Amino acid sequence: MLRGFALPFERALGDGVHGIEAAAPFRHMQTPGGYSMSVAMTNCGAHGWVSDPTGYRYSTTDPDTGADWPLMPTVFRELARAAAQ
Helix, strand or coil: CCCCCCHHHHHHHHHHHHHHHHCCCCCCCCCCCCCCCCCCECCCCCCCCEEEECCEEEECCCCCCCEEECCCCCHHHHHHHEEEE
């Protein structure tokens, strides 16, 4: 059972999300049908999931800025590795 498992990582996870948001702010992407998605999202790491009028796909760059997505915070991998053990 993983209930409460991430609590020791809580502050570092929050800091990681804030760092991602500073580099690639949350936004409501547009669907291929022209609608705005109801959820705001951002990405980090080598590839990010994006949506726009041309379709859904993974992209190595932020379509709003052309910059690479911010690096995935180390704590994300640390939490995943700890949960997998």
